[in-house]
Amino acid sequence: MRYALYYWPSIQGRGEFVRLALEDAGADYIDVARRARGMQAMERLLESPSIKRAPFAPPFLRAGELLIAQTANILFYLGPRLGLAPKAEPGRLWLHQLQLTIADWLVEVHDTHHPIGSGLYYEDQRPEAKRRAADFRSERLPKFLQYFEKMESRSFSYIDLSLFQMIEGLRYAFPRTMSRLEKNVPRLVELHERVAERPRLGRYLRSKRRIAFNQQGIFRRYPELDAA
Amino acid sequence: MRYALYYWPSIQGRGEFVRLALEDAGADYIDVARRARGMQAMERLLESPSIKRAPFAPPFLRAGELLIAQTANILFYLGPRLGLAPKAEPGRLWLHQLQLTIADWLVEVHDTHHPIGSGLYYEDQRPEAKRRAADFRSERLPKFLQYFEKMESRSFSYIDLSLFQMIEGLRYAFPRTMSRLEKNVPRLVELHERVAERPRLGRYLRSKRRIAFNQQGIFRRYPELDAA
Incomplete structure (x- = not known):
């Protein structure tokens, strides 16, 4: 099956969690909004009154007849299909529970630079x-x-x-804080290294498909928000 | 099956979304932390090093061998079992996507009174x-x-x-704002009325099992946070 991922083309953001899974599995997919006229296609989909089960926001994934939104929901769907989760319910629910906790964590990262309103500037x-x-x-x-x-x-x-993505992003956004905290979490540091060395994922991370961290994403480097 | 729900005993909070499903379905369940020594049981479970798949936070549900955390994940599991969701995957994923969007919305409600830190006082x-x-x-x-x-x-x-719970809570927390906005969402207002009239749910809402809204929960009434 060829999957179609819809997400903002200039940031890693939430879409990156889906990209990592698709890339690590070597899945056949297109990153719609990064192609010619892809942004219009994505916006049309978000605004079309004829879409019966419209997403609230990107990312969303087209998988045959299905249109699936919410990052953790997409990964729940893809997991067993990409060989990145067990097929049996107890294991799937447990991984999903962890992914939802990561989603909560990610909102808190975002809100460090946007505590008042996501539509307002950081400044x-x-x-x-x-x-x-x-x-x-x-x-x-x-x-x-x-x-x-x-x-x-x-x-x-x-x-x-x-x-892996959380550690990577936190190191970008809070380098001084992370260098202090990482000594307390050696297993996570080791997990991060192990993931980066996976052949397909490593190739993706070094490719142009991997968007660099930047000041429009969820992980942003504002030195005044990091530890002294 | 007898379910065991673990959640803070003095607020509706996130646990209420699970309680409403269990109550509407007439499910057999105990609300652990509201029973004698229940809080200790819940805290023991959260801190025990012998629990292999520990939750990050309440609510969580014991269902036989399974211990399931994250509100939306619990409802995903319970939905088809309580007759409150279809059994086929497309319908389940769609409802779950909506529930995750409600979860995002609920965080934003919470953060209106706690934009800086959930461990700090509102004051x-x-x-x-x-x-x-x-x-x-x-x-x-x-x-x-x-x-x-x-x-x-x-x-x-x-x-x-x-x-139903979102409308109910928003009316409690933002009465002036809601009285203005509700005229734009007649279907939601009608849905709220229809749900309140369901026989089992209505009995629950009038019972002592329904905790009243209060100033420790997610929906709080601070008049200065409502419209003028």
Whole structure:
């Protein structure tokens, strides 16, 4: 099956969690909005009154007749089909539970630079961002890291890819904080290295298909939001 | 099967979305933390090193051998078993996508009074809360309401119960804003009425099992956060 992923073409964002799974599995897919006239196709889909089951926002995935939105829902669907999750329900629900916890974590990363409104500029919420980022660095980030550090070890899945992306993004956004916290989470650091060395994924990360981190994405580097 | 729900005993919070499904279906369940020594049982479960697949936070559900966390994941599991979702994958994924969008919406409701840190008091983030709530009322709330207003009409499911709870909570937290916005979403208002009239659910809502809204929950009434 050829999958069609719809996501903003200039950021990693939430779409990247789906891209990593498709790339690691060597799946046949197109990244619609990065092709000629792809953005119009995506916007048409979001606004069309004839779409019966419209997504609220990107990313969404076309898989044959299905149109699936919400990052964790897409990965739940793709997991067993791409060999990145078990087929039996208990294992699938457990991985999905972890992915939903990663989704919660990601919202908190985003809100460090947008605590007041996602439609406002960062520059219009800087004092609030500084307070929120301090709370994130001291309270929430260590809690999430510790939770995933202690997580049951098991066979490779899309969760490893998502945790790789979290570590990668957190290192970009909070380099000083992460260099301090990483010594407490050696298993996560080792997991990150192991994932980066996977042949297909490594090729993807070095390719032009991998968009660089930038100041429009979820992970942003504002030095004033990192530790002193 | 007798289900065991674990959630904070003094608020509706996220657990209420699960309670509504269990109650509407007339399921056999216990609300663990509301029983004698139940809080200790819940905390033991959260902290026990012997639990292989520990939740990050309540709510979680014990269903036989399974321990399932994340509200939307619990409803995904319960849906077809309680007659509140179809059994076939396309319909299940679609309802789950909607529930995950409701979960995103709920985080934004919570963050109107806690934009800086969930571990801090409201009183320590009042100016920021005022700004965030204004953005929520003018930008985000109308967008979510319109999305669900246009949603495909279909057979009754746990999504209707969750939307009932959203309307109920928003009316409690933002009475002035809602009285203005509701005229634009007649289908949601009608859905709310229809759900409240369901016999089993109505009995639950009038019972002592239904915890009242209060200032520790997700939906809180701070008049300064509502429209003028």
